[in-house]
Amino acid sequence: MSVSGRLKRLFGSLVGLSTGERVLVSLAAVAFAIGAGMVVILGAGYAASCESPVLFILGVEFCYNPTEVLFVLVEGAFVGNFELGRTLRWTTLFLFTGLSFAIPYKAGLFNIGAQGQFVLGSLGTAVGVLWIAGVAPGGTAGAVVLVSAGLAFGAVVGGFYGFLPGYLKVRFGMNEVVTTLLFNFIATAVAFVLVDQYFVDESISGTQTRAVPEVARLDPQLFPDSADFSLLVLLFALLVVAGVFWLLRRTITGYEIRAMGRQPKAAVFGGVDERFTTLFSMTTAGAIAGIGGAVYVLMVVGRWQTGPPPVGFDGIAVSILASNNPVGLFPSGLLFGVLQSGGQEVQVQTGVPSELVGVLRGLIILLVATPELFRLMGKRLQRHGIIDVGTDGEN
Amino acid sequence: MSVAVRLEGITKRFPGGVVANDDIDLAVERGSVHVLLGENGAGKTTLMNVLYGLYEPTEGTVYVDGEAVTFDTPQDAIERGVGMIHQHFTLVDPMTVLENIALGWEPVRHGGLGIDDTAVEEEIRALSERYGFGIGDVVRTPVEELSVGAQQRVEVVKTLYRGADIFIFDEPTAVLTPQEAEQLFDVFEELTAQGKTIIFITHKLDEALTAADEITVLRDGRKVDTVDAAGSTEDQLARQMVGRDVLLTVDKTDASRGDTQLSVSELSVRNDQGITKVDGVDLQVDQGEIFGVAGVDGNGQTELVEAITGIRDHESGSVSVRGEDISDRSRSERIALGMSYIPGERQERALVLDFDLIKNAFLGGQRRAEFRTGRQIDWAAVRDHADEIIETYDVRPPDPTVTARSLSGGNQQKFVVGREFLRDPDLVVAAHPTRGVDVGSMEFIHEQLLEMRDRGVAILLVSAALDEVTSLSDRIGVLHEGSFVDVVEPESVTNEQLGLLMAGKTDPAVSSR
Numbered sequence: 008m009s010v011s012g013r014l015k016r017l018f019g020s021l022v023g024l025s026t027g028e029r030v031l032v033s034l035a036a037v038a039f040a041i042g043a044g045m046v047v048i049l050g051a052g053y054a055a056s057c058e059s060p061v062l063f064i065l066g067v068e069f070c071y072n073p074t075e076v077l078f079v080l081v082e083g084a085f086v087g088n089f090e091l092g093r094t095l096r097w098t099t100l101f102l103f104t105g106l107s108f109a110i111p112y113k114a115g116l117f118n119i120g121a122q123g124q125f126v127l128g129s130l131g132t133a134v135g136v137l138w139i140a141g142v143a144p145g146g147t148a149g150a151v152v153l154v155s156a157g158l159a160f161g162a163v164v165g166g167f168y169g170f171l172p173g174y175l176k177v178r179f180g181m182n183e184v185v186t187t188l189l190f191n192f193i194a195t196a197v198a199f200v201l202v203d204q205y206f207v208d209e210s211i212s213g214t215q216t217r218a219v220p221e222v223a224r225l226d227p228q229l230f231p232d233s234a235d236f237s238l239l240v241l242l243f244a245l246l247v248v249a250g251v252f253w254l255l256r257r258t259i260t261g262y263e264i265r266a267m268g269r270q271p272k273a274a275v276f277g278g279v280d281e282r283f284t285t286l287f288s289m290t291t292a293g294a295i296a297g298i299g300g301a302v303y304v305l306m307v308v309g310r311w312q313t314g315p316p317p318v319g320f321d322g323i324a325v326s327i328l329a330s331n332n333p334v335g336l337f338p339s340g341l342l343f344g345v346l347q348s349g350g351q352e353v354q355v356q357t358g359v360p361s362e363l364v365g366v367l368r369g370l371i372i373l374l375v376a377t378p379e380l381f382r383l384m385g386k387r388l389q390r391h392g393i394i395d396v397g398t399d400g401e402n
Numbered sequence: 403m404s405v406a407v408r409l410e411g412i413t414k415r416f417p418g419g420v421v422a423n424d425d426i427d428l429a430v431e432r433g434s435v436h437v438l439l440g441e442n443g444a445g446k447t448t449l450m451n452v453l454y455g456l457y458e459p460t461e462g463t464v465y466v467d468g469e470a471v472t473f474d475t476p477q478d479a480i481e482r483g484v485g486m487i488h489q490h491f492t493l494v495d496p497m498t499v500l501e502n503i504a505l506g507w508e509p510v511r512h513g514g515l516g517i518d519d520t521a522v523e524e525e526i527r528a529l530s531e532r533y534g535f536g537i538g539d540v541v542r543t544p545v546e547e548l549s550v551g552a553q554q555r556v557e558v559v560k561t562l563y564r565g566a567d568i569f570i571f572d573e574p575t576a577v578l579t580p581q582e583a584e585q586l587f588d589v590f591e592e593l594t595a596q597g598k599t600i601i602f603i604t605h606k607l608d609e610a611l612t613a614a615d616e617i618t619v620l621r622d623g624r625k626v627d628t629v630d631a632a633g634s635t636e637d638q639l640a641r642q643m644v645g646r647d648v649l650l651t652v653d654k655t656d657a658s659r660g661d662t663q664l665s666v667s668e669l670s671v672r673n674d675q676g677i678t679k680v681d682g683v684d685l686q687v688d689q690g691e692i693f694g695v696a697g698v699d700g701n702g703q704t705e706l707v708e709a710i711t712g713i714r715d716h717e718s719g720s721v722s723v724r725g726e727d728i729s730d731r732s733r734s735e736r737i738a739l740g741m742s743y744i745p746g747e748r749q750e751r752a753l754v755l756d757f758d759l760i761k762n763a764f765l766g767g768q769r770r771a772e773f774r775t776g777r778q779i780d781w782a783a784v785r786d787h788a789d790e791i792i793e794t795y796d797v798r799p800p801d802p803t804v805t806a807r808s809l810s811g812g813n814q815q816k817f818v819v820g821r822e823f824l825r826d827p828d829l830v831v832a833a834h835p836t837r838g839v840d841v842g843s844m845e846f847i848h849e850q851l852l853e854m855r856d857r858g859v860a861i862l863l864v865s866a867a868l869d870e871v872t873s874l875s876d877r878i879g880v881l882h883e884g885s886f887v888d889v890v891e892p893e894s895v896t897n898e899q900l901g902l903l904m905a906g907k908t909d910p911a912v913s914s915r
Contacts, residue, residue, distance in 0.1 A: 257778045259768045266765065269754050275713060276743070276751045277765040278734030 029330040036328070036374035037342065043374075044367035045073035051363055071359045080364070083352025084345040090352070092227065092234025095241055096307065097318075098344035102244040102336055103299025104322025106251055107169075107292040109331040111183075113255060114288040115268035120172060120187030121296040122319025123194030124165040128297025130198045131164030132157045132304045133311035134206055136219045145222065153223035158301045165297015166290045168194065173289030177282040183289070191319070199313060208310070215312035225306040235307045244302075245337065247295065252333040264288055296322070321347075324372045343368070405468065406432040406568055406599040407453065407484075412462035414448055420799070422448040424623045425462070430568075430616075435590050435600045437610040437631070440620035441643055441840035442812030443798045446603045449620070450570045453601075454486045455479040466568070485566030487557045489573045489811075495546035499537060500526060502545055503560045529559050533592040551582030558589060568599045575609055576811070576838055579699055579866065587613045605643075605812070605840045607636040619643055644842040652873040654852050659876075660689030662725070663829050663860030664710070669719035671705040679705040681884035682719070687829070687860040692851065694875030694892075695864040698904055702884040703864045704746060707833050710862070711743040712736040713751075723829065737766055740828035744819055744835050746864070748811075752818040755807035759797075762806050763788035763821055787824075795820035796843065811838040816847075823850055830854065833864040848874060868897060882906040 052062065052071030060068035061075065084094045107121040136157045143149045143156075172186040199214060208217040225237045255261035266274040267284050275281060296319060303318075304311060325343050329335030350364030407430040414423040422445045430436040438446045451457045453464055455473030463470050466482050473479045476486070493502050500522055509518040523541050530538040535555045537548075545553055554574060561569060575583040590600055590613055604610055610617050614631040619642040626642045640648040664687040671680035679702040687693040697703060708714035710721055712733035720729045723739055731739075745751040753762050764784045767773055773783050788802040795816040797809070806814060815838050822830070835851070836844040851874060855861055865871050871878055872892045879886045880903040887903045895903075 257781075259774075259779060262761070262764065262768060262779060266754050266757070266761075269756050270750075272747075272750050273752065273754045273765065275733060276745060278732070278737045278768065280732065280734065 029332075030335075033328055033330065033335070033339070037371055040367060040370035040374050041077070043370050044363075045077065047366055047370075048073045048076055048359060048363055051359075057358070071357060071363075076353055076357055076359055076363075079353050079356050080349035081345070082349070083356070084349035088229070089231050089234045090348065092230035092236035093351075094341070094344045094348035095230075095238075096234060096236035096344075097347040098337070098340045099236070099241045099244045099306075100299055100303060100316075100318045101322055101325045101340035101343050102241075102248055103295050103302065104319045105325035105329065105336045105340055106248060106322075106333065107296035107299070107319070108323045108326035109329070109333060109336065110251060110255075110264070110292045110295070111288045112326065112331045113268045114264040114284055115271065116173075116176075116285065116288060117184045118169065118172075118187050118289065118292050119184060119323065120169065120190045120194075120319070121292070121299075121322045122317060123187070123191040124168045124293040124296035125300040125303070125319045126191075126194045126198050126315055127168050128161035128165030128293075128300030129304045129315065130201065130216075130300075130311050131297065132161040132301035133216045133219060135160030136223050136305075137206075137217055140220045140223065143222075149220075150222045153220065154225065154305060157219070157223060157305050158298055161297040161299075161301025161304075162294040163297070165300060166294030169293015169296065170286060170290040173286045176289075177285050198311070202311060202313075206311075213312065216310045218310045219304065223305060224309060225302070237306055240302055240306055247298070248333050248336055251295075255333070260284075260287060324368070328371065342371075404432045405429050406466070407601070408465040408468070409449070409453065410463045410465065412449060412452055412464070413460045414445075414452055414457060415460045422623050423452070423459075426620070426623075426625045428618055428625070428628070430599055430601060432599050433594050433597050434615040435594055435602055435613050437614035437617045438601060438603045438620060439605065439607070439610050439617050439639060439643060441605055441842055442810050442816075442838075444605075444620040444643075444840075445623040446605075446620055447572055447810075448623075450486065450572065450601065450603060453479070454484060454570060480564050480566065483565060483567035484570070485561035485564060485568070486570040486572065487554070487561060487574060489576055491553055491557055493545045493553060493556060493560075496544055498542050498544055499548070499556050500541045502556060503563050507564060525563065526559060529562055533558075533562075533589065533596070535559055535589065549582070551578055551585055554578070554582075554586065555589065558593075566598075568601070569593065570601045570603070572603045573605070573811075573838075574602070575604065575606065580868075583609065607639050607643075607841065610639065611636065621645055640841050643840070648841055648845055652848050652852065654874070655856070657691050657855065657876040659691045660858055662686050663689045663723065664862065665722040665725070666706075666710065667720050667722075669706070669709060669721065670717040671702070671709040671714060672717055673705055678717070679884050680709065680716075683881075683885055685862075685879055685886070685889075687862050689828075689858045689860050690855055691876045692855050692861040692863055692874050694871040694878040695862065695881055696868060696871045696878050696900060696904060697881035699866055701881045703833065703881060705884075706881070707743075707745070707831055707862070707864055711741060711745075711831050713745075734769060738769060740826075742822040742825050742827035742830045744822050744830075744832040746833040746837070748814055748818050748837075753806040753814060756805055758805050759792065759802040759817060760785045760788045762817065763791055763802070766821070767825065791817060791820035791824060794824065795846070812840060812843065815839050816843055819847055819850075823854070827854075828859060830859055830861045831864075832861065834866060835863070836865075836867070836870065868900060872897070872900070880904055 048071050049069060052069035053067065055070040057070040060070055062069040062072045083090055085091055104121040104125060107124060108118055111118040136153055139156055140153065143152045168190065172183050172190060175181040175186050176183050202216055203214050206216045208215055225240055227234060227236055228238050230236050255265060263274065263279040263284050266277060267279055267281060271281065299318065321343055325336065325339050329339035346364060346368050350361050353359050353364055354361040409426060409428040412423050412426045415421050426449060438449065440446045448457065452459045455476045455478050465471065466484060471482055500519055503526055504517065504522045509521050510516065511518045526541055527538040530536065535558065537552060537555055537559060540548060545556060574586060578586060593600060602613055611631055611634060616628060617631055617634060617639065618628040619626040619639060621643060666683060666685045669680055669683045670678060673679045683706060685693065695703060705714060709716040712731060720727050722728060728736060728739065749755060754765060760781065764773060773780055785802060791797065792800050792802060797813050797817045809817065819835055836847050839847065851861060863871065863874060875892055877889055878892055879889045880900065882904060883906065887906060887908055
């Protein structure tokens, strides 16, 4: 079996579970990962050398205190307007890139390319907004024009970059796992060259575009400026999530996407156009990742600059933790937002390297991707009458 | 003769109140073939799963060789000599016959590091020779390269190798050609001659009468009767099975044919491997006519049907509906033209197994106006449609929220047939429409086909059951190696003559075109 086939089967192993089981699996994975992460932090604290150990157990000195780390992590994510804003900022971005993985997944496709779609979408937004800024009106009208144009630029460029691997698949049968993965590197490199050669801001050092005009920025409401977070944008993101949910559950295209994802041969029997469905889901996914890129430019950094955060890759984990179900994306995105946001605080306050928070994130993904363990545990508990798990499928 | 298996008062209730078996008594003589006969959902398989240790009975006792036993797992059953051969094989395709048979029961050497495959091979050859299985020469061949019939014999040898004395066969002929089924019954004889006991689950009357010594009829989870096969008739068994009189022969009037509905000319089609499977076929189906396609499986039926229905591209030639060339039309456009299609591979093609029946009722009907309100799917309307299918075609369980996967094969088939027939089609392409369904439903499906024909629907019928083709069709095209050997009227040929044509031998005395 090919590598991508194995990958598909690995992810696909999640699918056979019922809704109730999936929720249990995800919660169990998170709880286990946190527990295991604490042990790892304790171990790292034993191995590290420091001047003033914070924890003594049976005479052994530890540099890091796991409960303190957990406390700081949660406090750093929620306590304070800035902290909460920072958490929700990440959550917002994860919603877009998470959807970008979830939609093709429903069609039986693996879009590993949200990162590239995100990067090029954000470049499209930055360049596009700067391009039309000169002719846009001022004041509120200008803000409306520039912001909607910016989102549209991101969607179009990202959508095109999602369309490409879709086209390569329907036209030449190229495996989308491979193409979308490799397209990420192409996107990063192409964006760098374009900015470096044509759009670079000469006034400051580094490879970045000029800042978009102040009117095009998505201003924070209720949160401090430094949090770079707008509640309206989060609401917009949730609206997009709801829209995707509606698309999948209530429209013919959504039905056809799900039929193709579940059983391609039966979908063909039912008159589903495989090529259209592939192109549609890949393009939509790219467009949504591109909108994420637009939000990143207009809400967070205000320009395109090198070194974008790997939110496209994180989106895969967010989506899988949510069982690729739009309904689960918000809690899942929030958890990853907390880890991202609180993780920054952990490093500052406790001296625990942020890589250890990365280990925690890795553990969550790892444990979610190995659901069999939890499924068997759940089955065992069910057999002993300890828990009652619904056996209904979707809907 | 002694009794090999005795079931006493077996009742199996499932959570939710479904009673699959209700106080069933059964005694199976050693060295005999005992048939369990019943419709889809009558409780045959459940009863045998109780005997095989897959289910625990709610009430009642199982006796093997006169001794009360409790099997918690199939392993316990195997150890007491009870083996089961399922309809869907439990073989690992890429592994050899030898590896499959030895799997889990390998005699080891070198202290557990190696498998003593010479010993296994010798035993397989000995078993094959003793019972005439003919798999002695393919011991080292991967199972996937064997025919379905041979794979089934591998299953039998595997069960024998594990020391089984009592064999349960769950609808074994569903996957076999008629010739392979004959061979299986020969295997039954060999096994019983050696003192083995066979319990054979089926819903096919002719098979029951051919193979059985005794027949137990089940209906709605209850035992109706146990009778000797000798002296029983199909009519009487059908009545016991269904609970009313069943018309086993089709009563049909002459066709009143209208305009040509489907016209295929010079059609050539390749299969996935690029081999030409349909080679220059011409055929017309008129309104109000059933055109039957007879032929041994694999002579191009699947490819012909898939090219007509728009699943598969064709190489050359054309397909027209009502005089209009639809060769380049997509599958969904052909559905919109009023084409219904019952594919032979119902599990792969006709149903999304993980979807519930509501969503499956929608499959193929996505573009229909009555299932839509604006841009949205009207799921309530789809659900009503699902309920209609379930009620009209007696799909069990009658619950549209269960997944298609959870239905038995016969009920899946009834659901698919119902969905395609209730679409009010102008053209029906039906491949094996009654495969796996019980006699009661078969009668109903046949009636529906004839009723649609009389309303002026054009029907292309492909079936491996020769009786079905000859009794329903107005004309029969005999397909051999991708082209029609002849097109005949059913009244003018005997089954023997059809058999010769199917083998590719043209008989000038038969032709009546």
